[in-house]
Each structure stands twice: as C-alpha cells, then as structure tokens.
Amino acid sequence: MSLSEPSASGRFGEFGGRYVPETLVPACQELEAAFREAWADQAFRDELDALLADYAGRPSPITECHRLSEELGVRVLLKREDLNHTGSHKINNVLGQALLAKRMGKTRLVAETGAGQHGVASATAAALMGMECKVFMGEVDMERQALNVFRMKLLGAEVVPAMSGSRTLKDAVNEAMRDWVATVENTHYCLGSVMGPHPYPWMVREFHTVIGKESREQCAKLLENEIPDVVTACVGGGSNAIGIFSGFADTTAELVGVEPAGGAAVGRGVPGVVHGMKSYLMQDEFGQVQEAHSISAGLDYPGVGPEHSHLSSIGRARYEQVTDAEVIEAFQLLSRTEGIIPALEPAHALAWIIRDRAKLAGKTVLLNMSGRGDKDVAQMMEILG
Amino acid sequence: MSASLADEGLVIPDAPTEPGEFERSLRSLRDSGRKLLVAYVTGGLHDEWPDVVRAVADAGADAIEIGIPFSDPVMDGPIIQEASELALRDGASPVTVLDTLRTIDAGVPIAVMTYYNLAFHMGHERFAASLYEAGVRAAILPDLPLEEVGPWATAADPAGIETVMLAAPTAPDERLPRVVARSRGFVYAVGLLGVTGERDELAASSLVIARRLKAITDKPVLVGVGVSNGQQAAEVSQVADGCVIGSALMRRVVAGEGPAGAGAFIAEVRAALDAS
Numbered sequence: 001m002s003l004s005e006p007s008a009s010g011r012f013g014e015f016g017g018r019y020v021p022e023t024l025v026p027a028c029q030e031l032e033a034a035f036r037e038a039w040a041d042q043a044f045r046d047e048l049d050a051l052l053a054d055y056a057g058r059p060s061p062i063t064e065c066h067r068l069s070e071e072l073g074v075r076v077l078l079k080r081e082d083l084n085h086t087g088s089h090k091i092n093n094v095l096g097q098a099l100l101a102k103r104m105g106k107t108r109l110v111a112e113t114g115a116g117q118h119g120v121a122s123a124t125a126a127a128l129m130g131m132e133c134k135v136f137m138g139e140v141d142m143e144r145q146a147l148n149v150f151r152m153k154l155l156g157a158e159v160v161p162a163m164s165g166s167r168t169l170k171d172a173v174n175e176a177m178r179d180w181v182a183t184v185e186n187t188h189y190c191l192g193s194v195m196g197p198h199p200y201p202w203m204v205r206e207f208h209t210v211i212g213k214e215s216r217e218q219c220a221k222l223l224e225n226e227i228p229d230v231v232t233a234c235v236g237g238g239s240n241a242i243g244i245f246s247g248f249a250d251t252t253a254e255l256v257g258v259e260p261a262g263g264a265a266v267g268r269g270v271p272g273v274v275h276g277m278k279s280y281l282m283q284d285e286f287g288q289v290q291e292a293h294s295i296s297a298g299l300d301y302p303g304v305g306p307e308h309s310h311l312s313s314i315g316r317a318r319y320e321q322v323t324d325a326e327v328i329e330a331f332q333l334l335s336r337t338e339g340i341i342p343a344l345e346p347a348h349a350l351a352w353i354i355r356d357r358a359k360l361a362g363k364t365v366l367l368n369m370s371g372r373g374d375k376d377v378a379q380m381m382e383i384l385g
Numbered sequence: 386m387s388a389s390l391a392d393e394g395l396v397i398p399d400a401p402t403e404p405g406e407f408e409r410s411l412r413s414l415r416d417s418g419r420k421l422l423v424a425y426v427t428g429g430l431h432d433e434w435p436d437v438v439r440a441v442a443d444a445g446a447d448a449i450e451i452g453i454p455f456s457d458p459v460m461d462g463p464i465i466q467e468a469s470e471l472a473l474r475d476g477a478s479p480v481t482v483l484d485t486l487r488t489i490d491a492g493v494p495i496a497v498m499t500y501y502n503l504a505f506h507m508g509h510e511r512f513a514a515s516l517y518e519a520g521v522r523a524a525i526l527p528d529l530p531l532e533e534v535g536p537w538a539t540a541a542d543p544a545g546i547e548t549v550m551l552a553a554p555t556a557p558d559e560r561l562p563r564v565v566a567r568s569r570g571f572v573y574a575v576g577l578l579g580v581t582g583e584r585d586e587l588a589a590s591s592l593v594i595a596r597r598l599k600a601i602t603d604k605p606v607l608v609g610v611g612v613s614n615g616q617q618a619a620e621v622s623q624v625a626d627g628c629v630i631g632s633a634l635m636r637r638v639v640a641g642e643g644p645a646g647a648g649a650f651i652a653e654v655r656a657a658l659d660a661s
C-alpha cells in the first residue's frame with residue numbers, strides 16, 4: 001500500500017474527521033480546497049521546492065552510523081532532518097503552509113508549539129514571507145525550552161503562554177484554536193503536526209513526504225536491498241514519522257513509531273475526539289483527556305495523528321514505548337559514538353533500537369533524525385548534573 | 386459532498402418534523418410575546434451549584450444550560466475554562482453532574498452543554514439515555530458540526546434529546562438553512578467570531594447573524610457568545626428571540642457570589658428584556 005488521500009469526510013479508516021466549532025467549518029473547507037488546488041499546481045510545487053532547496057537546505061543526507069552500528073550490532077542509518085534550517089523537519093511543513101496561506105490572502109499565522117521547534121519554524125517562515133506570527137506555548141514548556149522562546153522572539157513572533165490545564169502542548173493547541181476562532185478572516189492556523197481537523201493530517205503529511213521520497217532514493221543507492229528492514233521515528237503527533245513512513249509504506253520495510261511511555265496515545269489510548277479529530281487518545285474513564293508526561297516537550301501530547309491510529313489498527317505500522325530513562329541513555333550514546341547530539345524526540349526512536357537490539361541484530365534500520373539537540377542541552381545539563 | 390458522506394455511512398438524519406418538548410416550551414413562551422433567556426451554569430462547580438440552578442430559574446431564566454465540564458473546552462473563553470477546571474478538580478464528572486441534576490426540580494427545561502468526546506466515550510445511546518433520565522431534553526455539543534452530527538443525532542433523536550446546532554457568522558448563505566434544518570430546541574446563533582466570554586459592547590455581527598436566521602426559520606433563534614448584561618440582552622433581542630448568558634453569570638459564581646448573586650444578576654437581565 002501507499003499512503004492514500006483520506007475519504008471525503010477526512011478519514012483514514014475510522015479515524016480523522018473534522019470535529020471543530022461551526023465557526024471554523026467554512027475555514028477548513030476553504031483550506032482543503034485551496035490546498036488541493038495548490039498541490040496540483042506545478043508553479044506552487046516549484047516555488048516550494050525552490051524554498052526547500054535554497055532556504056531550508058534540502059535534500060538532507062543520510063548518515064551511516066558506523067561506530068553506533070558496531071556497538072549495537074544493528075546497522076543504523078540516520079535521515080538527517082536535524083540539518084535542515086531551523087534544526088528540525090518542521091520547516092518542510094511550515095514553508096508549505098506559509099506559502100499556501102499567502103496564496104489564500106492571509107496575513108497572519110497562528111501556531112502552537114511544544115518543544116518550540118514548530119514555533120521557531122513558523123516564526124521563521126513568517127519572517128521570510130513578511131507575515132505576522134503568534135505562537136502559543138505551554139507555560140511549563142516555555143520554562144524548559146527558554147532558548148527557543150528567545151529565538152521565536154528574535155524572529156519577530158509574539159509568544160503567548162498557555163496557562164490552562166497541563167500548560168503543555170495540548171493546551172497550546174486549545175489556545176491556538178481559540179485564537180483562530182476569533183481571527184479566521186485574516187489568519188491561517190499553521191498546525192504543526194499530522195493532527196487536527198481535516199485537511200490538516202493529510203496536508204501536513206503531504207508537505208513532509210519529501211522526507212520519505214528522498215530517503216527512498218537515497219536508500220536505493222546506498223543499500224544492496226534498496227530498502228531498509230525497518231524504518232523508525234518518534235511519534236508525538238507523528239509528523240516526522242508519517243513523512244518518512246510515506247516513502248516506504250508500499251515496501252516490505254517494517255514501520256515502527258516510538259512513543260514516550262508517558263504520552264503513548266496508540267499504546268495506551270482508546271479512540272476519542274479532541275482537537276478536531278477522532279484518534280487514539282489518552283483519557284480517563286469518563287472521556288476527560290489525560291495529561292501526558294514526557295521528558296520531551298515535543299512528544300508531551302495525549303493524542304496522535306489519525307493516520308497513525310489507522311496504520312496501527314490495520315497493522316501496517318506498530319508502535320513501541322520507551323521511558324525517559326531509556327531516552328537519556330540514547331541521547332548520550334549517539335552523542336558519544338557519532339558526534340551527533342540528537343533532539344530528545346528522535347532519541348526516543350534510538351532508545352527503542354537500543355532496547356530491542358537483540359531482535360534487530362544484523363538488520364538495517366533507518367531512523368528519522370527529526371531534530372538536533374541544541375535546544376535540549378540546558379535541560380540535559382540539569383538532569384545529568 | 387453529501388453523496389460521498391453517505392457512501393461512508395455518515396448519513397445526517399433529517400430532524401424530526403415535530404418540535405420536541407424543549408422547543409415547544411420555548412416556542413410557546415416566545416409566541417406569547419416574551420423574550421427568551423437561557424442561562425448557562427457549570428455543573429459540579431461548588432457544592433451549591435444546584436441552588437444556583439434553582440435561583441437562576443426563579444429569577445426568570447426560561448431554560449437552563451448545564452455545562453458538563455470537559456478537560457479541553459475549545460469553544461470557551463477564560464471564565465468558563467476556569468469554572469470547568471475548578472469543577473473537575475472538585476471531582477465533577479458526567480455521572481456526578483447528571484446524578485445531581487436528577488434531584489433538582491428547577492421547573493424550567495434543561496439542556497446540557499458539553500463537548501462531544503464525553504458522549505462518544507460513554508456511547509451515543511447510553512449518553513442520550515442518561516441525559517433523558519436526568520431530566521435533560523436538549524444537548525449542545527459545540528465541537529460537533531453538521532457534517533459530524535449524524536451518528537449522535539441518530540441516537541439522540543429517538544431518545545428525546547433535541548440537539549441544538551450552532552450557526553456562526555462565517556457560514557455562507559447556502560449553509561445556514563442546512564444547519565437550521567438540523568437544529569432542534571432552538572438555533573444557537575454565535576454572536577461573534579470568538580469563544581465564549583464577556584465583551585464591553587454587543588458585536589454588530591450578533592444582529593447580523595440573528596437577522597439572517599430569523600429570515601429563514603421560525604424556530605427560536607437565541608444569540609449566545611458575547612452577550613454580557615441586560616442592556617446587551619435587550620439590544621440583541623430586538624432582532625433575535627432571546628439570548629444565552631453564560632460567562633457573565635459564571636464570573637459571578639466563580640467569584641463566590643453564590644445563588645443569591647447569580648439570581649440577582651439573572652433578575653436584572655430578565656427585567657431589561659421585559660422592559661425592551
């Protein structure tokens with residue numbers, strides 16, 4: 001199979017949909033139509049490709065991890081999204097959405113952010129295109145990611161703390177949606193993952209398929225079998241994972257998403273509806289959404305993109321969980337063996353490889369290195385003393 | 386679009402042609418010349434919330450919307466967010482709120498306002514039945530727009546729960562009649578672009594949406610979101626059949642004004658409506 005377009009109602013199997021306040025329904029419909037039209041327009045594609053190449057620095061390379069592979073007995077390849085401008089895969093989606101917003105005549109972007117990577121990318125695209133930008137970020141996350149807060153401000157964005165609930169990513173999404181309800185006439189909601197109401201899960205995936213396409217071509221040259229045995233990535237909302245999965249969904253490669261144990265929507269959730277979508281969701285016995293707890297602000301989210309719920313339910317991808325302690329170990333190991341300091345998010349995927357190395361012995365694993373670790377160094381300094 | 390929704394089994398059932406109990410009550414009051422006032426009270430906020438409900442009914446609310454608190458109230462502004470958070474912290478759940486509601490004889494029709502996940506999680510049939518058993522006759526689910534309402538409405542209609550649809554200023558002309566046709570109880574006109582909360586002045590958009598709706602339906606049209614006091618209630622009810630007041634009331638309850646303060650405020654709004 002290859003990853004297909006969602007149904008008319010925006011569903012991947014039973015998941016997805018468009019559960020938004022009535023005020024936003026016309027905006028979502030308009031966005032769907034505009035994206036469909038732009039994505040079929042070669043001029044739009046060319047403009048985006050040029051930005052991805054000349055501004056974001058694509059294509060990103062694949063790095064073979066010789067020392068790490070030797071230590072683990074597993075051949076590990078990294079898709080280096082950490083080398084993109086702004087330091088993560090988030091720029092792929094944001095450049096696409098900002099271009100689209102401009103094409104739709106919007107003058108303002110609103111975004112949510114967890115670790116700050118999507119916020120920084122949004123602020124960057126807004127600066128590049130001369131748009132206003134407001135980023136909502138959980139108060140707790142603003143503390144643990146102070147560096148990214150400063151970067152967003154430098155880039156000219158306004159950063160607003162989300163003070164309700166758990167004061168993390170989930171609440172930042174609520175605040176961004178509330179802002180959008182009030183400003184929908186001139187504002188585009190630049191959602192940062194493959195989640196939210198239709199068309200976001202589909203549109204954001206399409207903007208990240210560049211990761212999968214490049215990886216597929218690169219693997220074809222690099223590997224004798226052309227296809228890795230396993231493709232893995234961390235999953236919060238799941239945008240970097242869906243991006244790299246998209247290049248291998250129609251192959252024999254096993255697809256493995258790795259969730260934080262404290263925010264494992266697929267692993268520990270049941271179907272629910274929040275933030276405009278039906279998907280696996282961590283909730284209590286009454287359907288109240290539970291707070292996620294993860295060392296990584298970017299994965300601290302109780303839900304997951306609906307296409308991941310679908311891929312899990314049909315068995316095309318499987319989802320593993322790792323603990324904060326395992327992530328800390330992986331973070332250090334990659335730094336030491338390869339000279340690459342990973343963001344805490346992709347360190348989750350590596351943590352799974354480390355734990356399951358016996359089962360993976362002799363296999364080739366492609367890991368999406370979705371972001372660099374600079375933003376996490378201060379937090380790790382405190383943890384490691 | 387609707388053809389392909391049907392292909393997916395997402396049929397939106399036509400609303401029953403006969404008005405339900407809740408709507409009949411509002412219609413008969415309206416037809417007698419009265420401007421309608423619906424008050425919103427967060428269920429489970431402080432032990433005294435049943436007294437707040439009774440006080441508000443006694444003070445002249447024609448129906449009451451009970452908010453079943455949800456963890457992520459995306460259509461609500463700061464006041465109702467705070468009220469919901471406090472109630473949840475006090476241990477409120479759909480079960481505790483409905484259990485208590487069953488014991489309140491307010492003497493006016495009761496609706497609930499909550500978010501779809503609580504209904505989805507419990508199961509549509511079970512949720513609709515438990516609302517009815519608690520004396521509730523209408524439901525407002527602001528994150529369940531027309532295209533998604535089918536599975537819920539299929540369970541709610543036969544269970545005697547009237548699903549109130551929201552009509553927003555952003556809806557194009559071709560959309561409004563479809564929203565109105567599916568709405569039962571009343572039509573909830575969203576007064577402005579934004580979430581619930583008090584505003585210094587009545588938004589011009591509330592009169593525009595009320596006018597657009599009154600032109601196409603004889604169902605009761607009530608404006609909510611941004612109607613904050615008696616004067617604004619009277620102003621918007623020049624066009625609409627009445628209004629919903631939530632945040633302005635809950636600000637007083639959160640501040641500890643109790644049933645007496647809540648009742649006094651609703652009496653004030655009632656008087657302004659009656660004088661208009």
